[in-house]
Amino acid sequence: MIDVGGRQLGETLDPEAVRHVLDGSVRTAPRPDSAALHLPDAEVREHRGLFRALLVVLDAIALALPTLWLGTPLPYVAVLLVAALAVLASFGSHRPRISLSALDEAPRHLTRLGLGLLLAAPVAHALGADLSLAVHLLWAVPCFVAGRSLGYALVRGARRRRLVGSPTLVLGGGRLGMDLLTTLDEHPEFGLRGVGFLSGGSPLDEREPLGHMEDLDLVLDTYGVRKVVVAYGPTREAELVGLVRSAAERDIEVYIVPRFFDVGLSPNGPDVEDLWGIPLHRVRRAALRRGVWRVKRVIDVAVSGVALTLLAPLMALLALAVRISSPGPILFRQPRTGHDGAEISILKFRTLRPAAPAPAAATTGSTRSTMHARQIDVEQRQTRIGNLLRRTSLDELPQLWNILRGDMSLVGPRPEERTYAAQFADSVYGYRDRHRLAVGLTGWAQVHGLRGDTSIEERARFDNSYIEHWSLWRDLVILVRTVAAVHRQAVTAARSAAR
Structure with a gap:
């Protein structure tokens, strides 16, 4: 076994390759000792950008042909191409897929092309173009399928000649993992070049693993892996969760073989690929790796x-009320845990009297007792104006400055106090994973009522669910539900004050 930085890696890794990983001098895949790992001498690239460019050009030509022989004005043709290609791109239609079949994809593309034509319809009307959308779509779909078929044929040919391909790692040393490696080698048209596998148990045949599951990061770097396939095997699923998330956070495509797929229980949809009869479910890329995350920041x-x-006027009045309510500063600054565990200092209107000694449960006991002790401490020190601010969530308004600075986002997991975050990270399953994204003013857990003296385990579950399924639309949904919840709280607080 080779010891690298205190970690042991399987004997199949070339020591010279490990040295190159440590000094960062090379990223190409070395030839391992095991004959079961089929690595070509020349470096093979994915050429994903070329793949996308080819499909965009062929899609544009296919969509333009019907407009030309139908006598459509050229300005409308240009608008149509921009609208249709933008819609296709927004749905990931130009993403390099494993299994390429223009006919199988045609039903999905039909609705997308229809949406593109619909968006371009106002321009056609303004130009006085006498064009039926149904007629145009009737001609556009077969041209589009023909163009895609040509493009896919070119890509499959390049894959069979091993001119393009993605270094692929299999997680799992069971029978399915071995079958996957054999399939990758026998069917290069899928564009997956198997570099080997990692296993938590003993191999089933003469093929030796590249290492253990905990060696994932080192193997990904050593072999330049671009895709990871998770095949259930002797390794427990709980042990794979962190590994899968670690790979997904890098710019690596992760696929999972669904359980019981051979009895018809596998999912369907655009994220499911077919690898010679074996379904692969693509794990969505981590939110921070997406270009649309920059839109969220804007x-x-x-x-x-x-x-x-x-x-600003409302915040000035609230600041005056806090100053009058009790001695102490207007703003409360507190160190909390942000993105990737970084320390941030969040701002709130002060709602409590000067701090009493920290409760004993702050560092000991269960998570439930810790939250309960904190809630009691808050109730004992809360001022009257502080009670109103908390019930209406107005005490959170200064955090808009944190958002403007970049410490937080509008939507994300709520930041926890540093002391409690350290305790929960060691005692609550999945709690560390909730720090994969920037913390937020409101979140998926909060709109489900999980705030204050509620279950930390459930909060972590909701926060991780939000991260795994993040989208701008979900952020909008959370913001709308937050506004509705704050409005209800304000009405309830006003009724209580009137009594």
Whole structure:
């Protein structure tokens, strides 16, 4: 076994390759000792950008042909191409797939092309183009399928000649994992070049694993892996969760073979690939690796900046009320745990009297007792104006500055106090994983009522679910539900004060 930085890696790794990983001098795949690992001498690249460019060009030609022989004005043709290609791109239609079949994909593309034509229809009307959308779609679909078929044929040919391909690692040393490696070698048209497998148990045949499951990061770097396939085997699923998330956070495509797929229980949809009869479910890329995450940041800056400007008079009145209510500063600063465990200092309107000694449960006991002790401490030190601010969530308004600075986002897992976060990270399953994204002013757990003296385990579950399924639309849903919840709290607080 080779010891690298205190970790042991399987004997099949070339020591010279490990040295190159440590000094960062090379990223190509070395030839292992095991004959079961089929690595070509020349470096094979994915050429994903070329793949996308080819499909975009063929899609544009296929969509333009019907407009030309139908006598459509050229300005409308240009608008149609832009609208249709934008819709296709937004749905990931140009993403390099494993299994390429233009006919199988045609039903999905039909609705997307229809949406593109619908978006371009107002331009056609303004130009006076006498064009029926149904007629155009009737001609566009077969041209589109023909263009895709040509493009896929070219890509499959390049894959069979091993001119393009993705270094692929299999997680799991069971029978299915071995079958996957054999399939990758016998069917290069899928564009997956098997570099080997990792296993938590003993191999089933003469093929030796590249290492153990905990060696994933080192193997990914050593072999330049671009895709990971998770095949259930002797390794427990709980042990694979962290490994899968670690790979997904890097720019690596992760696929999972569904359990019981051979009895018809596998999922369907655009994220499911067919690898010679074996379904592969693609894990969505981590939110931080997506280009659309930059759009989220732009929205954060715009909304927080406008909100701080419009709410400045209200925040000034609240600051005066806090100053009058009790001795102490107006703003409360507290170190909390942010993205990737970094320390951030969040701002809130002070709602409590000067701090009493920390409760004993802050560092000991169960998570439930810890939260309960904290809730009691808050109730004992809360001021009257502080009670109103908490019930209406107005005490959170200064965090708009944190959002503008980039410490937080509008939507994300709520930041926890550093002391409690350290305790929960050691006692609550999945709690560390909730720090994969920037923390937020509101979150998926909060709109489900999980705030205050509620289950930390359930909060972690909701936060991780939000991260795994993140989208701008979900952020909008959370913001709308947050506004509705704050409105209800304000009405309830006003009724209570009137009594």
